[in-house]
Structure formats: structure tokens, C-alpha cells
Amino acid sequence: MVSVKIVIGGGLGVGKTTFVGSVSEIIPLTTEAVMTTASADMDGLPAAPDKTTVTVDFGRVALGRELILYLFGTPGRHRFWFMWDDLVSGAIGAVVLVDTRRLADSFATLDYIERAGLPFIVAVNGFHGQFQHPEDDIRDALALGQHVPIVECDARNRESAKQVLIALAQHVMSLHASVSP
Numbered sequence: 001m002v003s004v005k006i007v008i009g010g011g012l013g014v015g016k017t018t019f020v021g022s023v024s025e026i027i028p029l030t031t032e033a034v035m036t037t038a039s040a041d042m043d044g045l046p047a048a049p050d051k052t053t054v055t056v057d058f059g060r061v062a063l064g065r066e067l068i069l070y071l072f073g074t075p076g077r078h079r080f081w082f083m084w085d086d087l088v089s090g091a092i093g094a095v096v097l098v099d100t101r102r103l104a105d106s107f108a109t110l111d112y113i114e115r116a117g118l119p120f121i122v123a124v125n126g127f128h129g130q131f132q133h134p135e136d137d138i139r140d141a142l143a144l145g146q147h148v149p150i151v152e153c154d155a156r157n158r159e160s161a162k163q164v165l166i167a168l169a170q171h172v173m174s175l176h177a178s179v180s181p
């Protein structure tokens with residue numbers, strides 16, 4: 001048995017929570033962590049904590065008998081980007097979900113993951129089952145190299161989400177195969 005960590009990224013509302021929820025074999029944890037930042041105590045008054053919540057999805061899925069994937073959804077809001085280094089740390093790869101109606105929402109995630117050097121694939125979540133754009137158009141719009149796989153999925157469907165994870169696992173393995181002597 002091998003356990004690996006996978007990051008599920010993408011803009012707000014692109015289907016990350018749905019994806020982790022549909023494919024996870026454990027009840028996915030959607031953690032609403034409360035972050036507290038003490039306000040400056042300028043007047044000698046007790047500092048009022050500034051509270052805000054951040055959502056991180058967590059799930060687990062087995063691929064066959066030998067591979068267990070732990071899925072970590074990224075927080076969508078930019079102000080939580082400081083958490084990304086920890087999320088990405090130790091991950092073998094990422095799925096970047098995109099909605100073709102709002103491709104630009106996933107630019108920042110793609111930039112981060114590319115810069116982190118994490119292998120990734122792009123999964124087009126076809127809201128209402130619609131895949132209106134040819135793969136090459138999506139590749140151009142996202143400025144992706146030919147080596148980045150693009151797959152279509154329905155984040156609500158367990159089998160479809162699982163196929164995306166298999167595609168990522170195959171992509172990661174092919175990269176390792178190509179750097180081995």
C-alpha cells in the first residue's frame with residue numbers, strides 16, 4: 001500500500017468541494033477553520049480578534065489495492081494563499097478544475113502550481129454536461145504546454161471524478177518514467 005497526497009485546485013465555485021465529496025470513500029471533511037488575527041492594540045483597549053473562516057476539503061480514495069490518494073482541496077479565496085505552501089508540500093500532483101465559462105478564475109491557481117513545479121492535469125468540469133470548447137482552444141486560453149493533459153469530467157459523478165484521478169496518477173507516473181535512467 002502506498003499513500004500519496006493530491007491537491008485539488010481551481011477558482012471559487014469550480015466544483016472542488018463537489019469533486020472531493022463525490023469521489024471520497026470517507027465522509028469528506030470540509031473544515032471551516034477559524035483564523036484569528038489580533039488587532040493592533042493601539043489605544044490600550046483589549047484587542048478585538050478579527051475572525052474569518054477558511055474552507056479546506058479533505059478526502060480519501062483508493063485506486064486499486066495499492067494506491068491510496070489523500071485529497072486536499074485548496075482554499076479558493078486569495079487571502080488564504082499563505083496556506084498553499086503547506087498544502088502543496090509533499091503532494092505528488094494536482095488536479096486543476098476549470099469551468100470554461102470562467103477560465104480566468106483558475107489562472108492564479110495554475111500559476112501557483114506551475115511555479116511550485118508540481119505535476120498537474122486540467123479537468124474541465126462540464127456544468128450541465130456541456131463541453132463546448134475544443135481541447136486546443138482551452139489549451140491556448142490557459143497557455144498550457146502540450147505536455148499538460150486536459151480531461152473532461154462531471155465533478156458530481158464518482159466514476160468521472162475517479163477517472164480524473166487515474167489520469168493524474170498516469171501523468172505523474174509517465175513523468176517519473178521519463179526522468180528515470
Ligand SMILES: Nc1nc2c(ncn2[C@@H]2O[C@H](COP(=O)(O)OP(=O)(O)O)[C@@H](O)[C@H]2O)c(=O)[nH]1
Binds near residue numbers: 012014015125127
Ligand atoms: N450543474 C452542475 N453543478 C455543479 C457541478 N459541480 C459543482 N456544481 C455546483 O456548483 C456550485 C459550486 O461547487 P463547489 O463544489 O462548492 O465549488 P468550490 O468552490 O470549487 O468548492 C455548487 O452549488 C455545486 O453543487 C457540475 O458538474 N454541474
Ligand SMILES: [Mg+2]
Binds near residue numbers: 016017018055
Ligand atoms: Mg469549496
